[in-house]
Amino acid sequence: MPQQVRAVVAPGKGEPVRVETIVVPDPGPGEAVVRIQACGVCHTDLHYREGGINDDFPFLLGHEAAGIVEQVGEGVTEVAPGDFVILNWRAVCGQCRACRRGRPWYCFNTHNARQKMTLAETGQELSPALGIGAFAEKTLVAAGQCTKVDPAASPAVAGLLGCGVMAGIGAAINTGAVGRGDSVAVIGCGGVGDAAIVGSRLAGARRIIAVDVDERKLAKARDVGATHTVNSRETDPVAAIQELTDGFGADVVIEAVGRPETYKQAFYARDLAGTVVLVGVPTPEMQLELPLLDVFGRGGALKSSWYGDCLPSRDFPMLIDLYLQGRLPLDAFVSETIALDEVEQAFDRMRDGDVLRSVVLF
Structure with missing residues (x-):
């Protein structure tokens, strides 16, 4: 009843x-x-x-x-x-x-x-x-x-x-296809962004750059696996990411904020033929403007990640097993x-x- x-x-x-x-x-x-x-x-x-x-x-x-x-x-x-x-x-x-x-x-x-x-x-x-x-x-x-x-x-x-942890891990592993030796930048270090850092580390990324305006969040990002941090309130994040990647930009940039300003940062902070993953959720009124020639000329992939492109029956048990093994x-x-x-x-x-x-x- x-x-x-x-x-x-x-x-x-x-x-x-x-x-x-x-x-x-x-x-x-x-x-x-x-x-x-x-x-x-x-x-x-x-x-x-x-x-x-x-x-x-x-x-x-x-x-x-x-x-x-x-x-x-x-x-x-x-x-x-x-x-x-x-x-x-x-x-x-x-x-x-x-x-x-x-x-x-x-x-x-x-x-x-x-x-x-x-x-x-x-x-x-x-x-x-x-x-x-x-x-x-x-x-x-x-x-x-x-x-x-x-x-x-x-x-x-x-x-x-x-929800949030799967969205971030999936944005890195499923949507962004982060691989061994890749460089990754994560813009926005809340729960989803930190999960993207964890996912990038699981995937074997060589360099993981965390970007945020809050030093408390950057400290937490370091705790979960970021190799470098950038305070974008004080430093141009695009220039900083390029400097940390031998002048090229990151192989994968994960935008975990969901704002046009931070998306543009992600777009220009990636290497040629690199990948941008939008996992931050924008609001209905937000608009994005990019030079179409830049979209064409930089190549690569611009992706959205909805729920980390996860399949719960596949991903949840696997991630719980990694947690119980002490790896997540x-x-x-x-x-x-x-x-x-x-x-x-x-x-x-x-x-x-x-x-x-x-x-x-x-």
Whole structure:
């Protein structure tokens, strides 16, 4: 029967979030109910609260989560009650033109649970962030959004693979195809940028240059694997990256900010025939202007990385295995653990640059 649980809801644009009682229905065909153990506070949740995604309020926030499958609906075979899973927001369909061409990480028809969770007091339907809604004791998702991983991993770190850390690692390894001996520059050293640094290190990059305006973030970037740092408030980052790469520019430049100014820096800081990867998320009003002759003359590739071009069923278990082997420093991304009713304060600390990730523990 339906369950009532506590959850963090964004009631309206710019309004503080609040903890409400919500109703989680029994899973229908292809659905699963997951008991959440941990959920990271991602900047995307703040975008939802501020109306930067859409205006389908009220939102049930939270999406970087790990937990235990509690119930499954009819036809679900990929997970079972008791499985430890990381939630993802791209349950692939297996039928679209991308999936049929063997490129399911580009699936054009990803899906979420069909049923809606509701506010217990009014019955109003909730819009779960990225189809997940995991700032909740339990949530309803499509079974394809659950990826089973080794339960030896801490939920606090495992859940971070569900969004920001996967986006950054994937931007380096999957989208940017960073290889052994490459030079890499990462512009923007928040959670996604630092994850791109970690991914570049995993891939064997020889030189990893971190760029930011905040010395605290640059210090953290060094901790997770940057070989050089550039404070772009004080130094021209394009010139600095070129100087650190024998005058040529980096083989791969990963832009993890999502602004036209920083994208132009990334464009001109790459070597001829190099690659630019945009993983920072721009806002709808932003416009980019580049000389078309420069786009042509510099060659190479200009790519966007959506969710790190990941395939959760392939990438999540592999990255958890690397973590358990001591080769992937996921613990470095957890700045603090908090309670469910501290999410609003965590947004403030995130805006001020005081944390890499706050993680709600249940």
